[in-house]
Amino acid sequence: MNHEGRKHAVLSASAAHRWLMCPPSARLEEQFPDTASESAAEGTLAHELAEIKVRHYFYTVDFGRQKYTRRLNKLKKEALWQDEMDRYTNEYLDYIKQTALSLESAPYAVIEMRVDYSAYVPDGFGTADCILISGETLHVIDFKYGKGVMVSAEENAQLSLYALGAYEAYKMLYPIKHIRMSIVQPRLDNISEWEYTVEALLKWGEYVRERAALAWKGEGDYAPGTDTCRFCRAKARCRARSDHNVKKAFDIGELPPLISAVEAGKRLAELEDVVKYQKDLQEWALSECLAGGDVPGWKAVEGRGSRDWTDMDKAFEMLQEQGVDRAMLWEERPLTLAQVEKVVGKKEFNGLVGDMVVKRPGKPALVRSSDKRPAITNKVSAAEAFAPSGVDQ
Template identity: 45%
Template sequence: MAEERKHALLSASSAKRWINCPPSARLSETFPESTSDYAEEGTLAHDICELKLRKLFIEPGMPEKTFKTAHNQLKKHGQYDPEMERYTDEYVDYIQKIAYSYPVPPKIVIEKEVHYGHVARDGYGFSDCIILSGTDCHVVDFKYGKGITVSAEENPQMMLYAVGAIAEYGIVFPVERVILHIVQPRTKNFSRWELSASQLQTWSEQTVKPAAELAWEGKGDFRQGSWCDDCFCPAAGTCRFRMEENMAALQKHTDPITGKMIPAELLTNGEIGSILPFLEFAAPWIKKVRAAALDKLLADEDVPGWKLVEGRSNRELPDPDKAYAALVEAGYKKALFYERIPVSLTEAEKLINKDDYNTILMPFIVKPKGKPTLAPKGDKRPPYQKDTTPQEDFGGENQYKEEEKTC
């Protein structure tokens, strides 16, 4: 099971950040390590995955009693939810499909500490699952979170895991093909990306190595980007560079003295398009600044001009049955206070097994067309079509099923 792990300065999980913003590595060192309920929930789900894979591939002779004892111990965790079983089973099924696709049982390692110090000083990370067979190297990462959809394509974390795996096992397995997988079952995200071992080596030498040297020395240029929030940079809300860059962008459209918007004719489409990328960075930055201010006030520090007040709360009935029983006793009809409504689709999924979901419930499910939303031109989703048929929208009945079968 996963133990308390110390993160490397140039960790794989934060690689997207320190590759793009090298000074952030040393800057992050000045912050204490923190955790959250979401992080603990993810760690627990990973522990369940590890136990199931260990029984299946690493210790196939594990007595059922030993497995159940360990499993029951994990269930006692405060973050445990029965739905974890279904999602972790999906991950295990995904690993099985890869493993069973080879005529000879491949080498499988789980929760493996991999080192890539030859391209990033003292660099290491923990890979969820590595599968090696012949000239193939699969790196699979389980993501339990559902807030950010993670892609395997050009994913620095996954690529560094692969660099470390090849460094350790390359003598036995002459890897030519590297396949990266993200399994994020709660968002139904199963992402796969492939590159050659030579492409991976070129990337590690030309992109990682120079960035890692700068990051280790605390040098290089600060750069704002999605990595500020995707990689949970601890300085995201108090970073001076980020503040100055965002405020400078705002000043382009305001009077530098009064701060008021400069009266002018309406913005052109081109000007609107030029402002939107800034908003993509500014919106999460504003949230992080507010969160940083709240943390400081909660720690009894002074933030000039601001104070803590009690937020809005809603009235509650801690025991509605008891309250309504009193009303019924007073002469009201019980039917007034209770209504029979079907559970949500999400709740129904938790109540039934995967086979019944696919064979019984699936035929009744429809997915309405989503409302149009803004996205950059480079977004991989197809452009929104105003008038299309369901078949055109979703690509046929078995489109997603076929994609999930691919390993």
């Protein structure tokens, strides 16, 4: 499949978490160009690599070694190719292999399937990375190459829409009763799984139908928030988000001399998007000024510049000819642990020096209570406080 040429629905599955929460945002976004970042282009390339690996595994006869190798060599010539893509897509393939082999019977596999969920969402369609059907179970598997945000499969709107579309396509052929959804995000060591019944999926579909009808017409209430606005193209100029953040920043009421832990937690949540909104607004204002527009009170200027060699080798050669010792021009530094692992390869690294690596605890960070990581505290438990020290008192 030509991943670059993928079409996207107005109410796309990938943005469903947004237009379900904030229906008017879908039409508001149409006023802004969909500019792809370099990380998005990397993700597209990684998806193409993942696709040919899964296709070669399930359909070796039609997509044999020669065809696979030809496609692989072509991808390796892409400017954004990185060798680590091979390892990360292998992890995705391994998960699919293990899943398929764990089933009671060989699954029917569909790769890069265009799913139609227009029975619930006007003109709704999307592309599912991998769908496996075995017995009474429909399994939707999604490959995420990004490493900025960890994605959970639990109640995931994108995968649920894919499941709705796949169910509509295959319900007459298979006695589907169970839905499984998986997200494989290898760059964050994240494999997330969730499952529920077809009845629950169809009930959710009715909720989607109502929200999608509002979104299609650009109606409903705006619902700005950190997660909702993160990837919205209108996030910098959205009045609802602007008013929402200004209110949070300046209209939080009279401050008492001291605030409680309950109040602190509430205000942390309320102010979470303020800084992000300011950054988004600054980026838009800068682009507007650079394009010749006028943002009263602001202008674009050239930032602090930097110097660089026109020919470093020649410059160093001239310095050495004038008596400057080479050792004064160069310094030897070891690669970081992560860089060594990348150069050597993860498997060989673990085999050779894995037992010489210790993982030190990271600096404490404040996160939402919904975060999957276990909570830590400096508070000493009674068992620790009264544990025998081995020293006579």
